[in-house]
Amino acid sequence: MTRDELDKFAEARINGAPLSDAALKKLLAIESEAELEKLYYTARKVRDHFFGNRVFLNCFIYFSTYCRNQCTFCYYNCKNKIKRYRLTRDDIEDICKVLKGAGFHMVDLTMGEDPYFYEEPERFVELVKLVKDELGLPIMISPGVMRNEILLKARANGANFFALYQETYDPELYAKLRVGQSFEGRIEARRFAKEKGYCVEDGLLTGIGNDIDSTVLSLRGMEAHKSDMVRVMTFIPQEGTPFEGQQQNSNLSELKIIAVLRLLFPDRLIPASLDLEGIDGMELRLNAGANIVTSILPPDSELEGVANYDRKLEERDRDIKSVIQRLKTMGMEPASQADFEKFLGA
């Protein structure tokens, strides 16, 4: 395709022209560097139409790494004998002090399905309220599949976004990844949250059991549920898990899917996570069409990420200052809070 043709293709996506399964498969099959560059160019063109050079910044607080589930891809699954932590109210208050005025657009409160909070979910709602009172920022919650009534209480106490990743819309693969968890129950939880005024985030895992056909199935699944934020993450083999010995794939599939997500969801949020390759990886993901940086940790934090590429590294450059510096070198900048609030209210 020539530059003109790419621009016309971007224009069609901006105007909501449909993308057939065959077209999606063709895009996902691209391997040559020259063709990939064209794909990323088109994705950036679409993103820039809606968001310009402005990027949102999401702070990640993994406040409990306890979990009752046994997802085979996850380091924190209940069978893995690892050191875990659960932050106290005081710990979270202290974190809020360093986050005040730091420049985040939203704070993501994430936990495993920790029995401590599942047995008394009011404890979770209190933490949401605490962070809202302290920071006054939009809050994303990523607590797993909580009861509807708790989602409502969290919403009433300041939660705006509900993140719950399906990982795949292929039920057979799902059963291998999210062992023993309801496929429909996860979809239903997001549907309920959306109906009750939350923005919702869905996510796919790539590099473990998915091929082009199952990826298209997953993209269509996400499309059907009208998620506000759509994510893809590369599977990283985790020590002590059933998939520990699997080979790790490159980031190529993730970058391609980010670009395809941008073409399919032109005006939605698409994360560039720091959790897989740090700030260099963030740059690649933004260049593929992403527009919100996630997994930024509070300054000097020892909190965990999810995939946590830097678990064994001494230096972690996951702080907001380093992110903003890199954005500047890319000709990008943080969006305003008003832009983010506008997105939430849209």
Ligand code: SF4
């Ligand atoms: S992915 Fe989430 S629910 Fe599954 S084991 Fe890990 S922390 Fe628990």
